[in-house]
Amino acid sequence: MENKLTPFVFANRVPQAAPMGAAQAVNRTDSIPLSYGSPISDSFPYEELQLAASEAIVTQGHASLQYAGADGPAVVRKWIAERSALRGIVTTPEAVLVTYGSGQAIDFACRAILEPGDSVWVESPTFFGALNTFRSSEAVLSAFPIDAEGLRVDLVEEALEAAVRTGKPLPKLLYCIPNYHNPGGVSLSAARRKRLAELAQSYNFFILEDDAYSELNFGDEYLPAIYAYAPQRTIYLGTFSKTIAPGLRVGWAIASPETIGKLGSFFHGSRASVFTQQIIGNLLRNFSLEAHIEQLINRYRQQRDSLLAALEKHLGALVDYTVPEGGFFVWLRFREEVDTGVLVRYAAERGVSFIDGRQFYLSPDEGAREARLSFSYCEEDALEIGVARLAEAYRIYLAERSGVSPA
Amino acid sequence: MENKLTPFVFANRVPQAAPMGAAQAVNRTDSIPLSYGSPISDSFPYEELQLAASEAIVTQGHASLQYAGADGPAVVRKWIAERSALRGIVTTPEAVLVTYGSGQAIDFACRAILEPGDSVWVESPTFFGALNTFRSSEAVLSAFPIDAEGLRVDLVEEALEAAVRTGKPLPKLLYCIPNYHNPGGVSLSAARRKRLAELAQSYNFFILEDDAYSELNFGDEYLPAIYAYAPQRTIYLGTFSKTIAPGLRVGWAIASPETIGKLGSFFHGSRASVFTQQIIGNLLRNFSLEAHIEQLINRYRQQRDSLLAALEKHLGALVDYTVPEGGFFVWLRFREEVDTGVLVRYAAERGVSFIDGRQFYLSPDEGAREARLSFSYCEEDALEIGVARLAEAYRIYLAERSGVSPA
Numbered sequence: 001m002e003n004k005l006t007p008f009v010f011a012n013r014v015p016q017a018a019p020m021g022a023a024q025a026v027n028r029t030d031s032i033p034l035s036y037g038s039p040i041s042d043s044f045p046y047e048e049l050q051l052a053a054s055e056a057i058v059t060q061g062h063a064s065l066q067y068a069g070a071d072g073p074a075v076v077r078k079w080i081a082e083r084s085a086l087r088g089i090v091t092t093p094e095a096v097l098v099t100y101g102s103g104q105a106i107d108f109a110c111r112a113i114l115e116p117g118d119s120v121w122v123e124s125p126t127f128f129g130a131l132n133t134f135r136s137s138e139a140v141l142s143a144f145p146i147d148a149e150g151l152r153v154d155l156v157e158e159a160l161e162a163a164v165r166t167g168k169p170l171p172k173l174l175y176c177i178p179n180y181h182n183p184g185g186v187s188l189s190a191a192r193r194k195r196l197a198e199l200a201q202s203y204n205f206f207i208l209e210d211d212a213y214s215e216l217n218f219g220d221e222y223l224p225a226i227y228a229y230a231p232q233r234t235i236y237l238g239t240f241s242k243t244i245a246p247g248l249r250v251g252w253a254i255a256s257p258e259t260i261g262k263l264g265s266f267f268h269g270s271r272a273s274v275f276t277q278q279i280i281g282n283l284l285r286n287f288s289l290e291a292h293i294e295q296l297i298n299r300y301r302q303q304r305d306s307l308l309a310a311l312e313k314h315l316g317a318l319v320d321y322t323v324p325e326g327g328f329f330v331w332l333r334f335r336e337e338v339d340t341g342v343l344v345r346y347a348a349e350r351g352v353s354f355i356d357g358r359q360f361y362l363s364p365d366e367g368a369r370e371a372r373l374s375f376s377y378c379e380e381d382a383l384e385i386g387v388a389r390l391a392e393a394y395r396i397y398l399a400e401r402s403g404v405s406p407a
Numbered sequence: 408m409e410n411k412l413t414p415f416v417f418a419n420r421v422p423q424a425a426p427m428g429a430a431q432a433v434n435r436t437d438s439i440p441l442s443y444g445s446p447i448s449d450s451f452p453y454e455e456l457q458l459a460a461s462e463a464i465v466t467q468g469h470a471s472l473q474y475a476g477a478d479g480p481a482v483v484r485k486w487i488a489e490r491s492a493l494r495g496i497v498t499t500p501e502a503v504l505v506t507y508g509s510g511q512a513i514d515f516a517c518r519a520i521l522e523p524g525d526s527v528w529v530e531s532p533t534f535f536g537a538l539n540t541f542r543s544s545e546a547v548l549s550a551f552p553i554d555a556e557g558l559r560v561d562l563v564e565e566a567l568e569a570a571v572r573t574g575k576p577l578p579k580l581l582y583c584i585p586n587y588h589n590p591g592g593v594s595l596s597a598a599r600r601k602r603l604a605e606l607a608q609s610y611n612f613f614i615l616e617d618d619a620y621s622e623l624n625f626g627d628e629y630l631p632a633i634y635a636y637a638p639q640r641t642i643y644l645g646t647f648s649k650t651i652a653p654g655l656r657v658g659w660a661i662a663s664p665e666t667i668g669k670l671g672s673f674f675h676g677s678r679a680s681v682f683t684q685q686i687i688g689n690l691l692r693n694f695s696l697e698a699h700i701e702q703l704i705n706r707y708r709q710q711r712d713s714l715l716a717a718l719e720k721h722l723g724a725l726v727d728y729t730v731p732e733g734g735f736f737v738w739l740r741f742r743e744e745v746d747t748g749v750l751v752r753y754a755a756e757r758g759v760s761f762i763d764g765r766q767f768y769l770s771p772d773e774g775a776r777e778a779r780l781s782f783s784y785c786e787e788d789a790l791e792i793g794v795a796r797l798a799e800a801y802r803i804y805l806a807e808r809s810g811v812s813p814a
Contacts, residue, residue, distance in 0.1 A: 004608075005608055005611070005639055005640070006611045008611060008613070008640075010519055010520060010669050011518065011519055011520055011521055011522055012522065013518060014518075014519050014669045014672055015672050019672070019675060019676035020676070021676055038473050038474055039473075041468070041469035041470075041472070041473060042469070044468055044469075044472050046464055046465055046468055049464050049468070049472070050460075050461050050464045050465055053457075053460040053461070053464060054457050054460070054461065057453055057456050057457045057460060058453055058457055061448070061451055061453050061456070061652075061654075062448035062449070062451075063448075064654055065448070065451050065456070065652035065653070065654035065655070066445055066446075066448060066652070066653055066654055067445055067648075067653045067654070070654075100507055100679075100680070101677065103675060103677050106675075107673075107675065111418065111420060111421075112417055112418055112421050113417060113418055114418055115418055115419065128676070129675060129676050129677065132675040132676050133675045136672065136673070136675065201411075201412060204412070204413045204415060206415070232412055233412070233415075241474075245468075245472035245473070245682075246472070246473055246474045247468075247471055247472035247473055247474070247477075247680060247681050247682035247685075248472070248680070248682055249679075249680040249682070262417050262421045265421055265422050265426070265543065266514075266543065268426060268510060268513075268514065268536060268539040268540045268543065269426035269427070269428060269535070269536055269539050270508065270510050270536065272507075272656075273507070273654060273655070273656040273680070273683065274654050275652075275654035275655055275656070275683070276680065276682070276683070278654075
């Protein structure tokens with residue numbers, strides 16, 4: 001009977017291709033993953049998490065193992081609301097929606113805001129996970145470049161003016177990573193934040209402000225969030241994935257109560273796991289996450305420095321790169337023409353992985369010379385070895401391309 | 408500046424109303440929640456969960472607290488695939504998609520299958536959480552009654568034939584709860600399962616088979632899942648919420664590899680929490696969930712019997728109800744005309760909650776005489792007291808309605 005089935009037509013929004021970022025060639029067990037945008041595993045607060053989880057199960061489990069009823073979610077939302085003041089965000093726990101990682105909040109924002117055919121404007125390059133989500137929202141995507149001060153807000157403004165003049169569609173949503181950009185490593189300047197917020201209000205679109213890395217600030221300065229300038233037209237996203245552990249999958253959105261209500265409706269009457277929120281709530285009560293973040297900052301600053309020193313040593317004359325003041329990533333650009341989508345395979349052979357530039361662009365014609373290296377996941381020694389392997393892979397790649405054996 | 412903002416038009420799919428099932432009037436701290444469709448808290452395997460969580464953090468945390476890399480998800484999928492054989496499901500771990508509760512799998516199924524305006528056929532009554540999801544999928548919903556043998560598949564067949572004859576749209580999705588129906592308490596007969604599967608194949612629609620309660624089977628007979636008869640046109644949903652604990656939010660979908668791939672694409676390259684899957688994976692290795700389920704069955708069978716005995720004692724001549732052979736729910740129908748949406752407030756005053764019938768129907772004109780009582784969450788003593796309070800509330804309601812003081 002199965003053979004006689006008529007083919008079934010799935011919805012248009014189902015992506016046709018594999019998700020971007022999915023192809024990370026790793027074929028050696030000793031491979032050094034400069035591709036992983038993950039925190040370093042030995043930074044996790046194991047002992048405190050174990051205590052927090054035991055408390056959540058043994059003492060509080062009658063409520064925290066249920067659908068609802070435990071106090072963890074309220075503790076978490078209160079901490080988030082208070083901590084957000086550091087970024088100039090004035091909010092209340094009621095305007096915080098906890099989600100399964102901020103990726104789910106991006107998904108909910110798309111669903112609350114976009115009809116098929118609506119316009120979404122993104123940075124170029126940008127995070128492939130968000131691109132995956134926008135692509136399945138059936139939106140029309142346009143990209144705007146970033147420079148050393150982040151998104152070229154002047155070009156956004158020109159495009160908005162041109163759209164009004166020519167009757168083209170205005171965006172409903174603009175996706176921006178203001179701090180320690182993934183993959184660009186840069187941060188949006190304060191002046192541009194303010195101007196972007198004004199544009200969102202004037203042209204009536206939402207800024208989706210993905211601020212996953214802002215706690216990992218290697219400097220002393222805290223720039224205000226874009227949200228601070230346009231609280232009615234910004235959906236601000238944060239996460240515990242970089243400061244506690246990604247496996248808990250706890251992120252959040254902050255927006256106006258009306259907007260948060262619309263985002264939350266996509267839980268369909270349910271909510272994010274009470275259990276994992278209870279663990280984090282217990283952790284926040286029994287432990288100084290602020291002090292832990294200070295340690296992480298010192299750690300990641302050193303790892304960044306190690307990666308940069310290795311780049312200088314092994315690839316110094318061959319590449320340009322940003323010096324990120326926080327976050328996880330260095331964005332590399334080869335001076336000579338190269339296809340990093342091919343180089344990634346040579347690198348895999350030599351025992352190092354990275355993410356090739358094309359994964360971060362709307363158009364497959366962009367990013368061939370670029371690569372994202374993460375300094376977050378690997379120890380300092382491994383970062384040095386990884387870059388040495390990458391340099392070796394690059395030499396072999398160049399030599400094979402030119403038909404000459406490497407020296 | 409905020410005052411000058413133009414109103415923002417959110418997407419059509421955002422629900423306008425509060426989610427159904429949201430209004431559960433409880434205004435006494437000693438209220439007995441016959442409304443809660445939750446497992447009884449003291450049934451959770453606390454000690455084993457604590458060990459499993461400690462192992463997931465202390466021993467395996469370098470991987471299980473990361474985005475990926477731990478072995479828990481594979482252990483969980485393997486257990487699910489093997490256990491499903493009990494229900495006649497032949498599958499592999501690769502065709503199991505773990506989701507944040509089966510509610511998320513319903514959401515993913517809607518997104519993978521439905522365009523706005525597509526038809527979804529549901530049972531009447533049915534689970535309000537699923538109705539919430541279908542409503543925000545912009546589908547056109549039609550409802551088909553259930554009787555003592557579950558969904559009236561004969562009426563579905565007539566409607567399919569009529570749709571073909573008259574050129575009306577066929578369904579893309581039919582949502583069905585085959586075992587110990589929520590709220591109806593009934594189970595779909597084997598003959599109807601087979602016929603429904605044949606119809607899905609002939610008329611080319613998907614059956615969304617929500618089998619949340621099938622492990623809690625008070626009898627000896629295991630009916631085959633609908634999936635067993637139409638694996639290419641069924642998405643089967645299961646959950647650990649009723650057998651381990653809902654707070655972990657681990658459910659799953661089983662479908663053909665092609666269909667599972669499409670559902671999984673709505674994780675946008677991410678996946679369900681590795682950490683909670685690692686906890687369950689550890690539990691499954693160190694503990695007999697099968698033996699635990701046996702204990703749960705004995706427990707819930709006793710609780711069902713207590714609820715039914717109390718109903719017989721306090722409301723026997725006034726109501727009709729199903730005798731469920733498993734699951735959590737008794738579906739009550741008052742013989743006299745009554746509005747359970749009003750009665751629910753009288754009940755709250757007397758210290759008992761239930762869910763009024765209207766919450767389970769597409770049309771607000773249906774369900775006024777009906778009520779869902781759950782025997783899952785409360786101890787046997789509380790079940791007896793809860794029903795006594797409900798009977799008292801009913802007498803007061805009747806008396807006040809007729810303008811006579813209760814005796």
